Amino acid sequence: MHLSPRVTALKPSTTLALNTRAKALRAEGNDVLSFAAGEPDFPTPQKIVDAAIAALNRGETRYAPVPGDPATRAVIAEKLTAENGIAGLSADHIVVSSGGKQALTHALAALIDPCPAHGTPDQVLIPVPAWVSYAPMVRLAGAQVVELPTTPQMDYKITPDQLRTALSPRTKALILNSPSNPCGTMYDEEELRALAQVIADAARTTCPDLCIITDELYEKIVLSDIAHVSIGSFDEVASRSITVGGLSKAYAMTGWRVGYLACPGEFGASLASAAAKLQSQSTTSIATFILPAVRTALTECAADVERMRVAFVERGQAIYSRISAIPGIACPKPTGAFYVFADISSHFGKTTPNGVAINSAADFAEALLIDHLVACIPGEDFGAGGENCCRFTFACSIGQIRDGMDRLGAFVASLR
Numbered sequence: 046m047h048l049s050p051r052v053t054a055l056k057p058s059t060t061l062a063l064n065t066r067a068k069a070l071r072a073e074g075n076d077v078l079s080f081a082a083g084e085p086d087f088p089t090p091q092k093i094v095d096a097a098i099a100a101l102n103r104g105e106t107r108y109a110p111v112p113g114d115p116a117t118r119a120v121i122a123e124k125l126t127a128e129n130g131i132a133g134l135s136a137d138h139i140v141v142s143s144g145g146k147q148a149l150t151h152a153l154a155a156l157i158d159p160c161p162a163h164g165t166p167d168q169v170l171i172p173v174p175a176w177v178s179y180a181p182m183v184r185l186a187g188a189q190v191v192e193l194p195t196t197p198q199m200d201y202k203i204t205p206d207q208l209r210t211a212l213s214p215r216t217k218a219l220i221l222n223s224p225s226n227p228c229g230t231m232y233d234e235e236e237l238r239a240l241a242q243v244i245a246d247a248a249r250t251t252c253p254d255l256c257i258i259t260d261e262l263y264e265k266i267v268l269s270d271i272a273h274v275s276i277g278s279f280d281e282v283a284s285r286s287i288t289v290g291g292l293s294k295a296y297a298m299t300g301w302r303v304g305y306l307a308c309p310g311e312f313g314a315s316l317a318s319a320a321a322k323l324q325s326q327s328t329t330s331i332a333t334f335i336l337p338a339v340r341t342a343l344t345e346c347a348a349d350v351e352r353m354r355v356a357f358v359e360r361g362q363a364i365y366s367r368i369s370a371i372p373g374i375a376c377p378k379p380t381g382a383f384y385v386f387a388d389i390s391s392h393f394g395k396t397t398p399n400g401v402a403i404n405s406a407a408d409f410a411e412a413l414l415i416d417h418l419v420a421c422i423p424g425e426d427f428g429a430g431g432e433n434c435c436r437f438t439f440a441c442s443i444g445q446i447r448d449g450m451d452r453l454g455a456f457v458a459s460l461r
């Protein structure tokens with residue numbers, strides 16, 4: 046008996062795998078410092094926890110409406126209108142899902158035709174290095190991935206010309222992620238406007254069905270004076286921008302599994318119905334008693350979000366100054382999210398004191414974990430350019446950052 050090639054071709058998430066490995070080493074009593082998981086170390090704000098407990102105590106334990114209850118969808122629509130400047134949204138344009146991951150999966154599944162009549166697969170453009178799950182999600186939906194390579198010198202951001210050149214009549218969507226995991230950088234308003242203009246021009250001419258899937262999971266983790274801007278707030282692309290958000294990162298709610306998608310207008314309403322249909326045949330809805338907690342998070346917890354953001358700013362400065370002082374390691378200064386994506390390729394071709402050759406980011410991450418008990422994510426699965434880099438998450442204490450970077454420095458110094 047055979048499993049589907051669609052699934053056998055799929056690689057498990059490297060980030061989850063490495064994180065599991067680091068946890069296992071720690072469980073064996075090793076003093077592992079993990080910079081692997083993309084997960085804040087803060088507890089979920091108490092008000093949010095209390096809202097879920099109160100809902101349970103009220104007996105809110107039965108099935109919820111598939112896309113989320115109207116009150117929660119309305120709160121999300123209001124947030125996106127007021128904070129993100131996205132016009133024309135109502136509850137009907139929102140689907141609440143089990144994490145941003147499910148929202149992205151459903152958006153792609155709703156857009157992509159896996160068996161197009163003309164025989165050639167749809168294409169989805171992904172600026173790379175990019176979050177590990179985009180490419181597998183795109184392929185599972187039946188489309189072809191087209192990578193748009195970026196470099197540390199470009200702050201890992203695509204240019205309008207690059208986008209223009211990559212677009213073809215087969216392009217169905219561009220996935221944008223600002224602030225970026227793994228790169229830790231973000232587009233400013235002017236850069237986003239220039240990309241929006243290219244999309245709008247292409248939509249008028251060669252690509253009438255072109256969409257932007259804009260993953261804004263890290264919108265509130267802004268570390269510099271670059272303001273977060275939603276591309277869906279620009280008139281010229283508003284009706285074709287699918288904004289994906291979630292509570293995992295900003296509200297320290299990774300385990301709660303809450304995300305959403307939003308797209309205004311007539312198309313947005315049909316996209317939301319399609320995503321809800323997919324959800325109705327798979328997971329139904331998020332857990333009913335979490336819906337009031339989502340409303341509490343979005344309406345009452347701005348101070349908690351700000352407190353955590355300020356901590357991320359301090360941690361970002363600490364890791365950046367330490368990591369850039371280590372010989373042969375370079376990365377752009379993080380401006381958003383909680384990652385540094387460090388180019389470690391100048392150490393390829395060296396060996397560890399135990400005689401292990403370092404010829405790839407995977408070798409580097411493996412040896413760093415084994416020799417110095419520091420876990421990071423090797424960049425191979427983040428797309429072109431990632432193979433030179435390792436990702437370090439700084440959603441951990443300043444003390445851990447200090448000790449971890451000391452160990453990283455000692456590891457690099459030990460290479461010959």
Ligand code: PLP
Nearest residue numbers: 083144145146176226291293304
């Ligand atoms: N998008 C990006 C860029 C991420 O880094 C993640 C999680 O790491 C997600 C989406 C999905 O997050 P969640 O499913 O927890 O909302």
